[in-house]
Amino acid sequence: MSKVIRFAVKLSAIITFGVLFFMIGHILIRGIPNLTPSLFGLKYTTKNISLFPAIITTLMLVVLTLLVATPIGVFTGFYLIEYAKKGSKLVEIIRITTETLSGIPSIVYGLFGMLFFVIYLDFQYSLLAGTLTVVIMVLPLIIRSTEEALMSVDDSLREASFGLGAGKLRTIFKIVLPVTMPGILSGIILSVSRIVGETAALIFTLGTATKIPNSFFSSGRTLALHMYVLSTEGMHVDESYATGVILLLVILIINVLSTLLSNKLTKENRNE
Amino acid sequence: MSSKSFEYFMKGVFLISAVISVVAIILICLFIFTGGIPFIQEYGLKHFLLGTEWKPSNTPPSFGILPMIMGSIYVTIGAIIIGVPIGVLTAVYLSKFCNNKLYKLLKPGINLMAGIPSIVYGFFALVVIVPIIRDIFGGTGMNILTASILLGIIILPTVISMSEASLKAVPEGYYKGSIALGATHERTIMSVILPAAKSGVLSSIILGIGRAIGETMAVILVAGNQARMPARITKGIRTLTTNIVIEMAYAADEHREALIATAAVLFIFILIINGTFLIVRRRSKN
Numbered sequence: 424m425s426k427v428i429r430f431a432v433k434l435s436a437i438i439t440f441g442v443l444f445f446m447i448g449h450i451l452i453r454g455i456p457n458l459t460p461s462l463f464g465l466k467y468t469t470k471n472i473s474l475f476p477a478i479i480t481t482l483m484l485v486v487l488t489l490l491v492a493t494p495i496g497v498f499t500g501f502y503l504i505e506y507a508k509k510g511s512k513l514v515e516i517i518r519i520t521t522e523t524l525s526g527i528p529s530i531v532y533g534l535f536g537m538l539f540f541v542i543y544l545d546f547q548y549s550l551l552a553g554t555l556t557v558v559i560m561v562l563p564l565i566i567r568s569t570e571e572a573l574m575s576v577d578d579s580l581r582e583a584s585f586g587l588g589a590g591k592l593r594t595i596f597k598i599v600l601p602v603t604m605p606g607i608l609s610g611i612i613l614s615v616s617r618i619v620g621e622t623a624a625l626i627f628t629l630g631t632a633t634k635i636p637n638s639f640f641s642s643g644r645t646l647a648l649h650m651y652v653l654s655t656e657g658m659h660v661d662e663s664y665a666t667g668v669i670l671l672l673v674i675l676i677i678n679v680l681s682t683l684l685s686n687k688l689t690k691e692n693r694n695e
Numbered sequence: 696m697s698s699k700s701f702e703y704f705m706k707g708v709f710l711i712s713a714v715i716s717v718v719a720i721i722l723i724c725l726f727i728f729t730g731g732i733p734f735i736q737e738y739g740l741k742h743f744l745l746g747t748e749w750k751p752s753n754t755p756p757s758f759g760i761l762p763m764i765m766g767s768i769y770v771t772i773g774a775i776i777i778g779v780p781i782g783v784l785t786a787v788y789l790s791k792f793c794n795n796k797l798y799k800l801l802k803p804g805i806n807l808m809a810g811i812p813s814i815v816y817g818f819f820a821l822v823v824i825v826p827i828i829r830d831i832f833g834g835t836g837m838n839i840l841t842a843s844i845l846l847g848i849i850i851l852p853t854v855i856s857m858s859e860a861s862l863k864a865v866p867e868g869y870y871k872g873s874i875a876l877g878a879t880h881e882r883t884i885m886s887v888i889l890p891a892a893k894s895g896v897l898s899s900i901i902l903g904i905g906r907a908i909g910e911t912m913a914v915i916l917v918a919g920n921q922a923r924m925p926a927r928i929t930k931g932i933r934t935l936t937t938n939i940v941i942e943m944a945y946a947a948d949e950h951r952e953a954l955i956a957t958a959a960v961l962f963i964f965i966l967i968i969n970g971t972f973l974i975v976r977r978r979s980k981n
Contacts, residue, residue: 425881428882428885432787432788432792433788436788439851442848443807443808446811446823449822495715496712499709499712506709513713520720523720524719526905526968527723527965528908530909530958532723534955538727543726562715562719592705620810620812622812622912623912626940650815663818670811671815678806678810
């Protein structure tokens with residue numbers, strides 16, 4: 424019996440990591456030879472399926488989303504931990520809200536974004552509509568990581584700051600925030616990987632235009648969307664592989680960053 | 696502004712920030728449900744949910760979403776059958792069988808797996824799994840089985856990380872006690888540790904179900920997308936999520952409202968799954 428169990432457990436682990444490494448290997452091997460310089464041409468044309476505009480659009484979306492979502496998420500964390508009374512109704516409601524938000528599938532966000540931002544507010548398919556939709560999606564991630572980071576801060580730190588005559592705001596921004604930075608940062612990194620990989624929430628909000636958006640109100644497509652469109656068209660398999668390589672690289676970098684960060688976090692906790 | 700009134704001002708800013716996510720969820724419910732419910736009332740809830748024909752371009756059109764509901768349920772069950780045993784056992788491997796060195800190498804692999812965009816999984820399934828299934832079973836290779844395998848892989852990291860965390864949280868004494876009574880390492884894990892971590896494993900499965908039912912773009916690539924009642928696992932199907940994306944681009948009027956109503960049904964499914972998740976987790980905390 425023991426042998427059977429041991430075998431099943433090991434087999435499962437082999438399947439899991441086998442699939443992971445096979446998938447990454449397959450995409451890298453088939454994709455890297457297709458990373459030709461012309462793929463990074465400034466313009467997407469029917470002859471040259473450039474992914475450069477998609478890279479720039481992805482960057483724009485990530486930066487804009489973080490610019491909006493980070494302050495809102497971090498401030499929410501401040502309110503929940505530093506200001507609200509423990510167990511107050513509002514805190515309870517916000518907790519349930521963020522938990523519910525994090526479970527909603529991205530297609531529902533996408534449809535909501537289309538109905539509200541694109542049609543009701545008449546933003547059309549645009550960078551703005553896409554950004555705002557994704558902001559709502561990543562808010563729970565930033566709120567949760569901020570909350571967790573704030574909760575782990577020792578109260579004596581706050582009390583010492585108050586004791587020295589600092590006000591509440593000053594304590595939060597000068598004392599608490601620096602200590603919680605790595606925790607908040609890990610939430611932001613998680614958000615980046617969510618935004619980079621997103622497709623269903625963006626197809627009807629950001630749209631799928633092949634140009635680099637030149638204003639908040641023009642459409643574009645991110646790398647993930649680019650890969651989706653190419654895969655459904657089925658005409659540009661090589662370019663899909665190449666896009667897959669870029670996406671994997673981005674995710675790999677993000678993962679290394681977040682692993683380093685969490686190692687740093689656990690080390691700091693041990694030192695205390 | 697004096698420093699005291701600035702303190703009040705910033706407290707207001709924090710409060711407003713905190714309320715934004717509440718406003719967002721209210722808006723989401725408002726727009727999805729007011730967009731969908733009038734159509735359901737007009738068309739009839741029974742006809743909508745239990746109708747087996749989805750033919751938006753017929754005259755008169757028929758908007759029965761039972762094929763899509765069944766499609767979603769089939770591929771989700773398929774994903775659970777494939778993903779949960781492998782996921783839970785991999786979690787067991789990570790927490791109880793592999794040494795520290797290997798763990799440090801493998802654990803980031805699971806995190807990486809969770810971070811890989813679902814479209815990449817979908818593309819991989821399209822170019823690798825679909826041809827294999829086509830060779831074995833004939834047809835197009837885009838069917839319930841392929842979609843289930845794809846979703847089974849996609850839910851793996853979710854199932855593994857949560858199960859692993861709950862396995863690790865089981866007190867060391869359980870393990871030692873069982874070993875002291877003469878049970879083997881394997882027996883202890885299967886009959887003592889896993890049952891003790893039951894609620895965490897269960898939560899991980901519920902989260903996986905939510906993930907599988909909500910997945911859209913990857914499924915479009917491999918499910919075949921035929922809006923008909925699922926017959927065999929080697930036949931193509933369409934899910935609730937894919938129905939929305941495939942037709943939303945050109946739908947108008949009643950057809951569009953029917954798609955929003957589809958999203959409303961999906962949303963209710965998700966709310967039920969989330970609710971179950973919260974209840975299970977709360978129970979395990981007590």
